Amino acid sequence: MPERKPRKDAARNRKAVLVAADALYARCDNPEDVTMADIAAAADVGKGTLFRAFGDRTGLLRALYEARFEPLREAVEAGPPPLGPATSPLQRVPALLDAVLCFKLDNRPLALALEESGSGSPYRTEHYARWHGLLQAMLSRIPGVADGDFTAHVLLAATRADLVEHLAGHEGIPRERMRARLADFTAGVLGSPTPRTQGRSGDG
Amino acid sequence: MPERKPRKDAARNRKAVLVAADALYARCDNPEDVTMADIAAAADVGKGTLFRAFGDRTGLLRALYEARFEPLREAVEAGPPPLGPATSPLQRVPALLDAVLCFKLDNRPLALALEESGSGSPYRTEHYARWHGLLQAMLSRIPGVADGDFTAHVLLAATRADLVEHLAGHEGIPRERMRARLADFTAGVLGSPTPRTQGRSGDG
DNA sequence: TGCGAAGCGGACCGAGGGTCCGTATCGTTG
DNA sequence: CAACGATACGGACCCTCGGTCCGCTTCGCA
Structure with missing residues (x-):
């Protein structure tokens, strides 16, 4: 079983990023000006966390x-x-x-x-x-x-x-x-x- | 007449850039790794010249x-x-x-x-x-x-x-x-x- | 309560598109 | 041919952005 259960805070942060990014993309005209930094900020999370959770x-x-x-x-x-x-x-x-x-x-x-x-x-x-x-x-x-x-x-x-x-x-x-x-x-x-x-x- | 005839060197450089870029794109796998700097270098021209001639x-x-x-x-x-x-x-x-x-x-x-x-x-x-x-x-x-x-x-x-x-x-x-x-x-x-x-x- | 492991976050990096401006060239006029 | 404005050159420079690094924090297990 290669799946290891993630820590609680990690799970919460992942969720927060998904929610924040979803919201940002939902209300934008040009998706290109939603940057990773924007998403991290909106989710109240460091950029490192964001990349750790999703790779890129x-x-x-x-x-x-x-x-x-x-x-x-x-x-x-x-x-x-x-x-x-x-x-x-x-x-x-x-x-x-x-x-x-x-x-x-x-x-x-x-x-x-x-x-x-x-x-x-x-x-x-x-x-x-x-x-x-x-x-x-x-x-x-x-x-x-x-x-x-x-x-x-x-x-x-x-x-x-x-x-x-x-x-x-x-x-x-x-x-x-x-x-x-x-x-x-x-x-x-x-x-x-x-x-x-x-x-x-x-x-x- | 909005068209002003370009200077000779400008015309020559423009041509050189087109030729160089054409060659670079012709022999590449991923077009994304042909950079503007590459093209300028291949055409033996400064980046400024390149952008002056083509805008972006x-x-x-x-x-x-x-x-x-x-x-x-x-x-x-x-x-x-x-x-x-x-x-x-x-x-x-x-x-x-x-x-x-x-x-x-x-x-x-x-x-x-x-x-x-x-x-x-x-x-x-x-x-x-x-x-x-x-x-x-x-x-x-x-x-x-x-x-x-x-x-x-x-x-x-x-x-x-x-x-x-x-x-x-x-x-x-x-x-x-x-x-x-x-x-x-x-x-x-x-x-x-x-x-x-x-x-x-x-x-x- | 202590202690390793997992995660955090934001300073940092490199790449690449695009700009700026001092210098060089053009070509026109006298 | 000389002089001079206009035009163009070029590459150092800037900025943004995706992605990384690492010292510090938090988790959760015993």
Whole structure:
């Protein structure tokens, strides 16, 4: 058992940092001007404590993200339809994408901060791998979808934090319209007949 | 006339910086460890000169990008089919996307550096606006494509530098296969029948 | 109550983008 | 060709920010 139970003050401080950071990211326009020092100050904690608890900036962002994501993760892993496992791919794929979109709409600065986080692309994340894998599995069970792997990447790209930020924040597109657009697009992708370029799908 | 002709040495230095930076970005793995000081040193120029000529890091990146992009831009604006204006949307959209993909494959570190450039999202760029506008115009002339605006965003998202980097670099997918995947996906999007969710496309 | 281990915190560090200003060069005018 | 303003050079300098270090404190077990 590599897990050693943390000391009480450590646990309290960790919590305080999460709460403070959450608040800071919730009420900020540009997530880049929330610095680690700001978070430490807001949590009434030294910078050392902050880095001890989360390793680095990305670690903290991830912890925040996971914490917020938890309910959705559970709903997907063991919840009722349309998100849960007992759903046909044709229903579940749009539901998953809609859920991701809503999540990013509800957590814009945080999602933005994490995806822009200099350290490493958002694609080399366990989090991304899980969602991509799930989507791909669903897509591969839908006849007419040519390449589940690539399609999953593109559908997820349609919900990237900075695109969402651009559409919702800069262009002012309302939430329900964005959801409808994504739903329409997804339906188009799922419902399309076999592409006309069948002949090249196996080359390389 | 706001344009004043630059002094000769200034023009020469500007060129030298572009050449040096181009070379540095061409042969690097992680574009983040090409620093402004590196570029200045490689161009045998002071940092001040570099910033005087390009304003800031993003300015330099943009200048580099535009320079490389120039041929493609011309081909699109006034070239022969399938990229040029005298092409039916159904042919031109896939051609445009393929061209963008190829460009990013051929200029991976540079594209990555520019799109990751902290200052501002890639969506608030004149460059992006132009491509999005063009794509949208084409898409709106294709019957069966529900929302040209959103579709254009998503199709462009499918060619984002970090996704391309992930697929080509990390997963090792060969160039021709990526092109085929994108072509298939695009064909699916363009050729799909009206989505089943017609009823909601106007709400919001 | 004593004592090691775990944690704390903020001074400190290095990197990197961007600025400043004394000096050098340009190119124009007489 | 000489002189002189305008323009540009360059690199020392500054600032911010992520991340580290280490002497001091607190925890919690016996």
